[in-house]
Amino acid sequence: MSAPKTIYDKIWDAHVAHEAEDGTCLLYIDRHLVHEVTSPQAFEGLRMSGRTVRAPEKTIAVPDHNVPTTLGREDPETMPEDSRVQMAALDQNAKEFGIHYYPMNDVRQGIVHIVGPEQGWTLPGMTVVCGDSHTATHGAFGSLAHGIGTSEVEHVLATQTLIQKKSKNMKVEITGSLKPGVTAKDITMSVIGETGTAGGTGYVIEYCGQAIRELSMEGRMTVCNMAIEGGARAGLIAPDEKTYVYCKGRPHAPKGANWELALIAWKDLFTDEGAHFDKVITLKGEDIAPSVTWGTSPEDVLPIDALVPSPEDFEGGKIDAVRRSLDYMGLTPGTKLSDIEIDTVFIGSCTNGRIEDLRAAAGVLKGKKVKDGLRAMIVPGSGLVRAQAEEEGLADIFKDAGFEWRMAGCSMCLAMNPDQLAEGERCASTSNRNFEGRQGYKGRTHLVSPVMAAAAAITGKLTDIREFG
Amino acid sequence: MEKFENVSGVAAPMPLVNIDTDMIIPKQFLKTIKRSGLGANLFDEMRFTRDGAEIEDFVLNKPAYRKAEIIVAGENFGCGSSREHAPWALRDFGIKVVISTSYADIFYNNCFKNGILPVVLPKEAVDILMEDAERGENARITIDLDGQTVSATDGTEFKFEVDEFKKHCLMNGLDDIGLTMQKVKAIDSFEAEYAAKTPWA
């Protein structure tokens, strides 16, 4: 009998197209997602060397990072010059190389990591890559999904393979159930708080345990999305009934006999009893609290009822990093996190821009008003999420509460387009990165879950959702 | 890609941990559709004020480090966004080697594809090299890729590990795609077999 394998081992083994003596492999890629910011130089490279896209039918392009999210955004008159240039380049490249494409005015357009699963491109057991670090999101389906650089984008376009060496296996188990008010976002932030942003470097994480099984597909995507923030190459979760139900009937999911065949194969995607993990981390679901970041690294995370730490609480190089971070964030050690006042709320991104996230936020906002003077925006993750939210009446709840209701895109998650924080502005954000300047020059970001963001919009400060009612 | 030649030069000390790619090249410079020219905006928000004036304190603005070819950095250098604009900007500025205890995976790989050698050394070694780097032009650090050593100013040698294949490509300026194209037969036959097994994929 062969040695017991993890899911990662299984997917890896099924995709090795060539292995060199030193263990360097050519890993075959099933889905290549492409967006406007990290791809132009790759297509330029193909053109310069006279190469073509090897598997255009497995290559999917959608603009998201730099698209305006205001209504009427297609108007080239109002679009910033650089957006227009990148949009035009993607348009041209998609057409010239014959790849699948969802242009900005297509209702299916949205953040690449939301569009992939939504359209049934992302399926269990697949290898998925994209020139974007949050490709880890797709691991929620039990696929091996990771971010790549532009040279690698070009490599995959030309060869449908990626040069890879195998990573190590890490198991992150969340036992038991989550308490009320605690979400997938809090799980994934707590794990990073535990491991640090470099704790996962060199690993592929498998998330498992009862609390993970109890999450919806949306929640699982939120968890895997931030695997990269813990430094991991990818994060994945074994597929189960919820996964199949989510995939079934999506435009590019298999149909008929192929669906039956796929199901048989997918049912083998679990980690064998006794398989080896190089590292194991276990958290108790009931110990996880609604969490919030206080600094400028995703590892700077604490439960909402904690206090802003002091640099002396840390060791080594982190002491200076924390000093710098607190200065940047304008925070004094010892302040209660729940006393921190904010001026902006952003709900959206590939971490928390799916329909379930909007439903959760609407649940908190129903019949309430955004605090006077606070700027609040909701940017759905895709045009289809937006349409669904309108149909369910969520959009009205948001608008009545005083939120801006935007078109789909990355928006203030990385603030490439005009959706930015002003200098010194403080934002409760459902995105995944709180780096310096991430949401705007000298902008200050506190990462939170959608329900916590919604509550903060009403009270005007970081708020413990458990005490909010 | 240019061949990687051994480097002996001034190293800029950047002891901060978790220097992310947003710091290396802020997103407002990702709007280009070209690879070149990003060096002017390397570490932009740490290097310049909003109105474009140089921030004197920032290491690369100090006379001794304007021509640095090496960066000695705190742990987990290059974390965050996968943007290859980060190594493009470093290389365009003239950085050929980064030395740290650890890097984020994607950034680490991206370096090799752009002629930059990311050296991993234990903390004790990085601490010594950091001290060297702090001495500015009074200290030179030497990197020999073939011999896999970094030498501090006083001659102390530190051996580092690097993947054989990556080293080979860097030393010979080889382009990955060309190399993979030589294995196209293996890809073809894998693809045919795989398609038969997984008709839905």
Ligand code: SF4
């Ligand atoms: S939403 Fe944010 S994290 Fe996600 S792909 Fe867009 S920019 Fe990246």
